[in-house]
Amino acid sequence: xxxxxNPLGFRLGTTQSHHSLWFAxxxxxxxxxxxxxxxxxxxxxxxxxxxxxxxxxxxxxxIEIQKRIDVIQIIIFMGFPKLLTENRPRAIExxxxxxxxxxxxVNQKLNIAIKGIxxxxxxxxxxxxxxxxxxxxxxxxxxxxxxxxxxxEQADTKGIQVQIAGRIxxxxxxxxxxxxxxxxxxxTIRAKINYCSYTARTIYGVLGIKIWIFIxxxxx
Numbered sequence: 001x002x003x004x005x006n007p008l009g010f011r012l013g014t015t016q017s018h019h020s021l022w023f024a025x026x027x028x029x030x031x032x033x034x035x036x037x038x039x040x041x042x043x044x045x046x047x048x049x050x051x052x053x054x055x056x057x058x059x060x061x062x063i064e065i066q067k068r069i070d071v072i073q074i075i076i077f078m079g080f081p082k083l084l085t086e087n088r089p090r091a092i093e094x095x096x097x098x099x100x101x102x103x104x105x106v107n108q109k110l111n112i113a114i115k116g117i118x119x120x121x122x123x124x125x126x127x128x129x130x131x132x133x134x135x136x137x138x139x140x141x142x143x144x145x146x147x148x149x150x151x152x153e154q155a156d157t158k159g160i161q162v163q164i165a166g167r168i169x170x171x172x173x174x175x176x177x178x179x180x181x182x183x184x185x186x187x188t189i190r191a192k193i194n195y196c197s198y199t200a201r202t203i204y205g206v207l208g209i210k211i212w213i214f215i216x217x218x219x220x
Contacts, residue, residue, distance in 0.1 A: 007186060015190060015191070019063065043063055043095065059126055061079055062077050071110075091114070124213045131164075136200065157215050160181050160214070162178060164177050165207065193214055194213045195212050
């Protein structure tokens with residue numbers, strides 16, 4: 001059961017909460033869902049373009065979107081927010097302008113906030129971006145995973161599982177490799193499991209990266 005469904009959806013209401021908080025009529029639900037995805041893509045593209053010194057990754061842990069009748073609140077949780085604010089002091093203002101142009105928010109107020117997380121390398125998205133960056137540089141996947149595990153251990157995690165699928169190290173035949181360190185109880189609903197699925201586009205093909213991290217408390 002633990003590996004057949006998304007670990008985050010499996011734990012909604014116990015240890016996980018929704019990243020989008022809003023209500024819509026059934027006929028408008030799909031439009032709101034697509035809008036959320038476009039907002040996240042726009043924010044990620046903007047942050048990635050304006051953080052050239054961060055190994056080609058944006059360091060975004062997650063983006064929470066809260067919609068009310070007159071206010072739209074976007075909270076960007078980042079592992080290294082100073083890299084963006086130091087490079088682009090007016091980043092929030094520029095993001096607001098870009099979003100208003102894209103979605104034509106006229107009667108709604110748009111608020112954007114950037115928050116840092118206490119232990120960046122305890123977040124699976126940031127670890128997946130780190131591994132993807134190493135694989136794009138043609139570093140051996142075993143070395144990349146070993147370094148990633150060392151980083152997560154520094155963040156006081158209780159366990160990590162990493163899975164990589166595709167033409168690993170440029171081999172002709174695609175395969176799946178995975179490594180687990182510590183405890184990762186996927187079937188325990190009350191266990192705080194953070195999970196992400198990430199796509200790494202390398203010169204020898206697309207690799208799929210999945211990360212499970214078992215932690216005690218929230219990283220913020």
